Amino acid sequence: MADRYWILGTGTWSSTNTANWSATSGGAGGASVPTASDNVFFDANSNVGTGAFTVTMANSPRVCNDFTASGLDGTMTLAGTSIGLTVSGSLTFQATNFNRTYTGTTTFNATTTGKTVTTNGVTFGGSAVTFDGVGGEWTLGSALTCGAITVTNGTFSTSASNYAITATLFSSSNSNARTINLNASTISLSNSNFLLFTTSTNLTLNAGTSTINGSNASATFDGGGLTYYNVAFTSTALASPSITGANTFNNLSITGRTTVGIGVLSLSANQTINGTLTVSAGTASAYRMQISSNTVGTTRTLTCAAIASTTDVDFRDITIAGAHGTLSGTRLGDCKGNSGITFDAAKTVFYRQTGSANWGATGSGSWSATSGGSLDATMFPLAQDTAVFPAATYPASGSTTTINASYNIGTIDMSLRTSNTMTLATSSTSPAIYGNWINGTGLSFSGTGAITVIGRTTQQITSAGRSFTQTFSPIEGGTTILQLQDAFTTTGSVGLGGATLDLQSYTLSTSTFASSTSATRTLAFGTGQISCTGTGTVWNTATTTGLTTTGTQVVNVTSTGSTAIGVTTGPLSEANSISFNFTGGTYALTFLGSSGHSARNVDFTGYAGTLGATSSVFIYGNFKVSSGMTLTASGSTMTFGATSGTQQITTNTKTLDFPITFNGVGGTFQLQDALTAGTARGINLTNGTLDLFGQTFTIGGANTNDRFTINAGTKNITFNGGTLVIATSSTIAFNNVAPTGFTTTAGTGTGTISMTSASAKSFIGGGSTFNCTLNQGGAGALTITGSNTFSNITNTYKTIGATSILFTAATTSTFADWNASGESTRLLTIGSVTAASHTLSKASGTVSADFLSISRSTATGGAGWYAGANSTDGGNNSGWIFTAPPAPSGSNSNFLMFF
Amino acid sequence: MTMKIDFSFSSQYGTFSDALHLPDDHAFTDAEIEAMKQQRFDNWIAVITAPPTEEV
Secondary structure, eight states: OOEEEEOSSSEEEOSSOOTTEESSTTOOBOOOOOOTTSEEEEOTTSSSTTOOEEEEEOSSOEEESOEEEOSOSSOEEEEOSSOOEEESSOEEOOSSSEEEOOOSOEEEOOSSSOEEEEOTTOOOTTOOEEEEEEEEEEEESSOEEOSEEEEEEEEEEOTTTTOOEEESEEEOOSSSOEEEEOTTOEEEEOSSEEEEOOOOTTEEEEOTTOEEEEOSTTOEEEOTTOBOSEEEEOOTTOOSOEEESOOEESOEEEOOOSSSEEEEEEESSOEEEEEEEEEOOOSSTTEEEEEEESSTTOOEEEEEEEEOOOBSEEEESEEEESTTOSEEOBSOEEOSSOBSEEOOOOOEEEEOOSSSEESSOSTTOSEESSTTOOBOGGGOOOTTSEEEOOSSSSSOTTEEEEOOSOOEEOEEEOTTOSSSOEEEEOTTOOOEEOSOEEOOTTEEEEOOOEEEEOOSSEEEEEOTTOOBOSEEEEEOSSSOEEEESSOEEBSSEEEEOSSEEEOTTOOEEESEEEOOSSSOEEEEOTTOEEEEOOSEEEEEOOOOTTEEEETTOEEEEOOOSOSOEEEEOOSOOTTTOOEEEEOSOOOOEEESOSTTOEESOEEOTTOOSEEOOOOSEEEOSOEEOOTTOEEOOOSSOEEEOOOSSEEEEEOTTOEEOSOEEEEEEEEEEEESSOEEEOTTOOEEEEEEEEEOTTOEEEEOSSOTTOOEEEOSSSEEEEOTTOEEEEOOOSTTSEEESOOTTEEEEOOSSOOEEEEOOSSOEEEEOTTOEEEEEEEEOSSSOEEEESSOEEEEEEESGGGTOOEEEEEOTTOEEEESOOBOOOBTTBOEEEEESSSSOEEEEOOSSEEEOOSEEEOSEEEESSSEEEOOTTOEEOSSOBSEEOSOOOOOHHHHHHHHHHO | OEEEEEEEEEETTEEEEEEEEEETTOOOOHHHHHHHHHHHHHHHHHHHTSOOOOOO
């Protein structure tokens, strides 16, 4: 440890400059730059004569053991831009002739006790001061003024002299062993997050009889669950202060507002006040405070030994407990969820301003006890009250009444405003509504602030044909049921939190709708619909946990423009799924773009934009593509999953270029026009009925992934004259993986499965019965595996070229009819896949084929199997008759009878 | 006391369902009531077909 004295006045305290350092006061320069173990002195010999001088710190934070500025006879400025000072011992600033202008952090890192910090009235300005030394102990030798003060390690004390601290914030949030002794000091803090003891593990706070004042309008006290003495929120314009941690106080004081409006103190935990809770009244009844739980429906308890007289305060989810007993006061507003508080009885008040004015006003206010009565300052409407606007005069027709703060409002009854018009303005304020909202036909609105609906009871809103401009969000409160009484329209948005929104079968029109939370909530449509008129994400139920929907569940996206729109449905269950109609526009649409998301009926009629790639999603109803829209290809599967009814699929010639799965036990999926799947897209039938309904379902092209697979489940293909065209060249082109539970139904007309690939392909029948025609429709050999039953078998490729139908050896294929033939020079080969025989069976009648080349084929069952006069016997056949069938004997008889 | 008259209009933008709340002793004629219904619907169409307000 050495001593270093500054000499020669102005200079740089850097890591290399030794010219200004001496080993003795006023001695020769050239001493080494101080280290963390060296004491530094700035004294009467540090300058030249008595001139002012500046010591500019440079490089990394300057270090020293003790820092002493004392005896200065000229003004010294300790400067440095963003350069800190680390003091391992004590610090003493001289009260006069000393300025500090450096802007870095001053860190005290001693690891031994007995250190002092004496600034003698010299402020650190906005610069931070940190105490961070394991085993270190620092005691103030004078009041401390700085930016953020942080205790990271060690023991910090304001001293027995109770020196004050004035700082932006006081922080000690970690798990290090540390102690803070506040004695009887006053701690004045100005930042919004003024006390940050959030993690108080291993923190010993000795609050003494200290007072902590937070002066910010939105002061947050993160107390960490510790015991404090007096804490006060001192702003006279409190807006959104908060307290976190389950703390204990002696006195807790909230200063009343001197500006019109309402401040909301949010509590995230219970608080204990062993002295007095004081919530001071504001200037008038419209200058209010609100004390609330930070979570709607979760009560916070204030256990109070005493409570000062309380006036013009609203409470929400607050329980008053403790020795004070029930809180009674003046004009206490009941925002629900409270206990231990006696509220004013609900009353009806009447607007009394004659012209444009504010809801909350100073002096006599804006309200009267009677319609047309005198202004009465005590009649400010509380959350439990009904505020009525008289039919005329109050205000005069054409006037504007502005809800000028985020007040808690009960019922607003403006039903009498008809021929005498008025505008209700909210600007950007966010009032909360606890009762009904009743418009008259003469109402207009302005303002874009969000209105919270939170009455925890049934609340009705009557629009009277008037369109709102405000956002209504959130609708919350658990037991809140917001019921429409007629159509509701807002150019703002609607947000549903933990509550019920009951359309009562009316139409709700909004720019956007959102309900993405895990809260229990219900969206009841009845037969009503929601129209989303905006752009961007017009619908968002991304998080569907806790969401129940009832009724017809129809949402219309009505944009006719080109600005992109997103509809985020979330993974709604079939029962809760919602139908979406996209009625116009050319916008790019993001819809069903996330895995698991779902919709009920989807109708794009009128929409002419591009639907972005869909993810692995579910459709529980109809799916109707418009002729003007563009579908984006996707490798993710769209599953049609309805479990009841008939769901219609209309593609308007658009290719569905994504894998498709039909998987709804009990559901029927019915084509309304031809459906063409994209190349490389597999089709799966797992549960439910695929009703071709006379249409053609074409699956893929040359890609081997374009297969049609029948999976484990209860499933059916109903043809009704429709055709399943499988163009895939694959050994599993038609793959009945799980024949159990698989049936086919012919329905009306003749259905067909046509295997059209020009390359070899397989029909894996699984031994099932196919009440349709199996057609060889391409040049590639068709291999049929399994002992299946078919209504018919045909070969439509014969007019183009020769091809083959091969059966698996040792299988028996049963046919009600056989119409597979070749043509001259284009023989149809009938054979086995391997060098063994297969069996073909037909119970009765006559098979009349021709131009076949048959080998290893056993024809049986009772029918006459005539291969035709132009067929060839390739050997190892049985039952085939290589002639044309005889002419029906009955025909000649009839001919003769005719004559 | 008031009476409530529910009504609906179908449109390409979906079904518009609304209600008129009128005094029991109102003096509106049927034609006037129908006109009010139509006016409500026209207003709704005007709102939902208005160009979206750009966010600022």
